[in-house]
Amino acid sequence: MTVILEMRSLSAGYGTRNVLDNVNFKVFENDFIGVIGPNGGGKTTLLKVILGVLKPTGGELIMGDGIDKSTIGYLPQISTGDNSFPLSVLDVVLSGLMIHKSPGTRFSADEKRRAGDLLEELGLKEYSRSQLKELSGGQLQRVFLARAIIGNPRLLLLDEPGSFVDTAFEKSFHDKLKELNGKMTILMVSHDIGTISAHVKSFACVNGSLHYHPSSEITNEQLRAYRCPIQLITHGEVPHTVLKNH
Amino acid sequence: MDILGYDFMTNALLGALFAAITAGLAGTYIVSRRMVFLGGGITHASFGGIGIGYFFGFNPIVGASLFGVASALCVEYLSVRQKIREDSAIGILWALGMATGIIFIYLTPGYAPDLMGYLFGSLLTISTGDIVALGVLSLVLISYFTVFYRTLMYISYDETYARTYSSSVSIFKYITTALVALAVVLNIRMAGIILVLSLLTIPPNIAMIFTSSYLKIIIGSIIVGFAGTVTGLVISYFINIPTGATIVFVLALIWIISKLLRGWVEKRW
Ligand SMILES: Nc1ncnc2c1ncn2[C@@H]1O[C@H](COP(=O)(O)OP(=O)(O)OP(=O)(O)O)[C@@H](O)[C@H]1O
Ligand SMILES: [Mg+2]
Numbered sequence: 001m002t003v004i005l006e007m008r009s010l011s012a013g014y015g016t017r018n019v020l021d022n023v024n025f026k027v028f029e030n031d032f033i034g035v036i037g038p039n040g041g042g043k044t045t046l047l048k049v050i051l052g053v054l055k056p057t058g059g060e061l062i063m064g065d066g067i068d069k070s071t072i073g074y075l076p077q078i079s080t081g082d083n084s085f086p087l088s089v090l091d092v093v094l095s096g097l098m099i100h101k102s103p104g105t106r107f108s109a110d111e112k113r114r115a116g117d118l119l120e121e122l123g124l125k126e127y128s129r130s131q132l133k134e135l136s137g138g139q140l141q142r143v144f145l146a147r148a149i150i151g152n153p154r155l156l157l158l159d160e161p162g163s164f165v166d167t168a169f170e171k172s173f174h175d176k177l178k179e180l181n182g183k184m185t186i187l188m189v190s191h192d193i194g195t196i197s198a199h200v201k202s203f204a205c206v207n208g209s210l211h212y213h214p215s216s217e218i219t220n221e222q223l224r225a226y227r228c229p230i231q232l233i234t235h236g237e238v239p240h241t242v243l244k245n246h
Numbered sequence: 247m248d249i250l251g252y253d254f255m256t257n258a259l260l261g262a263l264f265a266a267i268t269a270g271l272a273g274t275y276i277v278s279r280r281m282v283f284l285g286g287g288i289t290h291a292s293f294g295g296i297g298i299g300y301f302f303g304f305n306p307i308v309g310a311s312l313f314g315v316a317s318a319l320c321v322e323y324l325s326v327r328q329k330i331r332e333d334s335a336i337g338i339l340w341a342l343g344m345a346t347g348i349i350f351i352y353l354t355p356g357y358a359p360d361l362m363g364y365l366f367g368s369l370l371t372i373s374t375g376d377i378v379a380l381g382v383l384s385l386v387l388i389s390y391f392t393v394f395y396r397t398l399m400y401i402s403y404d405e406t407y408a409r410t411y412s413s414s415v416s417i418f419k420y421i422t423t424a425l426v427a428l429a430v431v432l433n434i435r436m437a438g439i440i441l442v443l444s445l446l447t448i449p450p451n452i453a454m455i456f457t458s459s460y461l462k463i464i465i466g467s468i469i470v471g472f473a474g475t476v477t478g479l480v481i482s483y484f485i486n487i488p489t490g491a492t493i494v495f496v497l498a499l500i501w502i503i504s505k506l507l508r509g510w511v512e513k514r515w
Binding site: 104 | 279392393394396397400402404405406408411412454457458459460463
């Protein structure tokens with residue numbers, strides 16, 4: 001199996017405080033990793049390190065062949081954009097292609113069509129000309145998902161994508177994730193059992209350190225051993241594959 | 247049109263055109279990024295350069311440009327490094343620039359010619375040098391915004407996200423801020439320190455009443471800015487009142503009428 005990303009005794013943090021310490025972690029091509037851990041455990045920090053926005057304070061981050069900023073897609077946990085900025089939903093989705101663009105080039109009709117198609121798949125067809133401020137929180141999150149995947153990344157980083165998903169959209173959201181995982185490796189931070197259990201092939205428990213669990217089944221004992229005292233949010237049916245109790 | 251026969255009127259019209267272009271582009275940038283207060287800071291900080299220009303006997307606008315650009319870059323730098331809150335930094339530089347200007351103008355022996363022109367604007371006595379400077383800046387800004395249109399728009403919308411795919415976000419911010427500062431300072435000749443900010447902020451706000459596309463806001467503010475400036479110019483010429491103030495008055499009037507019109511249209515349909 002191809003390793004597309006590797007961390008060797010990596011540490012990272014803010015100021016003088018290390019949030020992640022001595023992380024050893026390999027990401028294999030086409031894996032679907034559920035990143036779990038308590039609030040403040042360092043999940044978002046881990047994604048920032050992979051994105052290159054946060055420099056490690058120690059250790060090494062080794063990118064696999066052909067993996068760089070331009071082949072990583074990212075859905076932030078909290079949007080930092082100004083939603084009253086004069087920008088259409090379609091423009092926001094297109095910004096996911098900026099990494100492939102040199103200054104001055106414009107988006108082709110084909111690229112605009114692709115953005116439109118993505119919005120349609122995510123149930124936002126009639127909003128493509130709308131302003132961001134006219135959208136609800138869940139709809140916004142879908143726009144940002146479209147922005148993350150429009151460039152066909154090889155590695156997709158999703159920080160709490162399920163937190164706004166309603167029951168009506170849940171099915172198509174899950175189908176979309178499945179389809180995406182056929183084409184790309186996914187790291188998904190989530191507290192949502194439904195979303196996690198439906199897809200993940202492995203777990204990464206992040207709480208200062210990182211424990212990789214190469215199976216989609218994980219027990220409470222293992223979670224405790226990984227120092228991941230987490231509370232997964234349940235909605236709908238709880239599948240038995242996750243959090244098996246013995 | 248008899249008034250076109252005069253050289254100064256041609257100058258004034260060219261000045262109005264370039265002012266509309268520079269103020270429209272820079273104005274759309276600061277209004278959409280909610281940086282109007284920074285615009286005010288740049289304007290007033292540049293007064294320090296005007297005072298120093300008077301004292302040492304060089305063109306006050308050169309001094310003002312240096313002060314304006316330096317203080318704008320300073321604010322961007324401090325807020326990126328998060329050493330001090332941005333609005334506090336602006337407030338400090340704003341007053342520091344004014345204080346410097348007042349002290350140096352006081353120390354300048356004799357009479358400070360055309361000081362009123364810097365405070366309140368003097369479109370009708372604008373020099374060919376001023377026009378050339380504004381013209382060059384217009385060209386630079388148009389090229390810059392055309393080439394980097396999407397880059398600038400996306401950085402303004404979400405700087406943090408832009409940093410995830412680009413490593414030149416800070417460079418773009420510094421360059422744009424410096425250009426905006428130049429646009430503010432060169433327009434001081436048009437409307438004066440006291441009034442120049444409205445030349446930048448009213449036209450985009452008028453455009454935003456009718457459109458929410460970034461490009462249309464830019465084009466709309468340039469057109470409205472030019473129309474308002476020329477109207478103000480003609481009115482002030484014929485009834486002999488200060489030009490800068492008349493222009494701002496006309497622009498504000500257009501804004502009010504647009505607002506009412508929009509409200510009326512929305513009620514009817
Ligand atoms: N920009 C920042 N500056 C300083 N400290 C930060 C910053 N961002 C996060 N931290 C700290 O780093 C720690 C880890 O934060 P992180 O955002 O990675 O947690 P998380 O696992 O994503 O949590 P959550 O489940 O709440 O999203 C927290 O204790 C937080 O206080
Ligand atoms: Mg987080």
